Amino acid sequence: MDTEKLMSNLEIQLSELETLQSMFYNPGEIKVEDPITLFEIRSFIDKSSDLLPSEIDLTINLDIDSSKFQLLIDLSHEYPEVAPSIFVRNEKLNRTQSGQLNKDIKEYMESLERGEPCIFSAICWLQENASKYVELSIEVKESDNKIEEPPRRLWIYSHHIYSKFKRKEILNQASNFNLNGFCLPGKPGIICVEGKTSDCNDWWQLIRSMPWKRIFCKVTEEFNGEEDFLKFNKFEEIGFQNNSSRGTHMDVGELSKYLNQHNCSYIFKDLFGVEAKLSGG
Incomplete structure (x- = not known):
């Protein structure tokens, strides 16, 4: 990727992050895992540093239908030309449900048109679909007497x-x-x-x-x-x-x-x- 395209991508990422921070402004709702990354990116964009900045890692905490979801998001330097890395956590989901949820949101993100910011689209998709994956009944624990696996x-x-x-x-x-x-x-x-x-x-x-x-x-x-x-x-x-x-x-x-x-x-x-x-x- 050439420097001009990289700078354009990074500017889009910062702009999208600022928009998200204006929407999720309550303490703990959105967190940049390493705030120094933002300083590195701004320094690279204004040409005060020629070092390639780190990638943005952020966590968005959502309360959906009284259930807490975490979106772990990684924005590569190629984003938004490529889909962001998104992984969803929820303590109420069992292994199968968690796997299916992450498979489905990945497919949804890959179906979107590239070149445009799409984190808010991921949030909206999760808000609309999360209830389908939440186990409402008490999960039955696996029997302790099952055959030991190799x-x-x-x-x-x-x-x-x-x-x-x-x-x-x-x-x-x-x-x-x-x-x-x-x-x-x-x-x-x-x-x-x-x-x-x-x-x-x-x-x-x-x-x-x-x-x-x-x-x-x-x-x-x-x-x-x-x-x-x-x-x-x-x-x-x-x-x-x-x-x-x-x-x-x-x-x-x-x-x-x-x-x-x-x-x-x-x-x-x-x-x-x-x-x-x-x-x-």
Whole structure:
């Protein structure tokens, strides 16, 4: 994207944000996750800084039919030429309902004409459709006597993982589904999750429902009867970045060491197409 187009997009984003802030002015209704981002954008637009600004991450809290909804929104530099990343949270929704809601709002956003601000359209859509997804009756808890599921491990490859809200949601949902593993943000982005098969599948359904440039499950490992199949004892975000200008590219050497520490260095070739090189000592 050329600088002129980038500036135009950023000006539209700031204008839309100001409009939203005038509409949702009560404390806590709208929050920019990192206010410094707005300073970076304004400095870039008025040419007092030539550093590429961060992307806008904001949260909008809505009370719809006495139920609280959170919209987590990420505006890439290409917005409004591309759809914004939007993820909806609501504590009353079970996994299936949450997955369906996020799938439907994603499809709606992608159906809109590009080039125009559309966050308010997302808000209106949610206000009109939220009640369809809310579970009105008490959710029946799953039986504690159900057959124990075998574990599974998913290796996810993304073109990049920069968005703070996506990174936060990856962590939150891994916790919700009792999964272990890791997320390595940057370019490319790598995620590994392991746990019960249905939990891995439900987590993956939610995460891939968010707008991504490119994300896919590269390797699925099924339980093979080994007692030590599981490799991780928690889910964490790890940070291995090289010394590039913005520090956003993965340090594959450090990732290789991390995988080796968790007895899964064998996966390196499947992820990157080359054998890992580990230094001695």
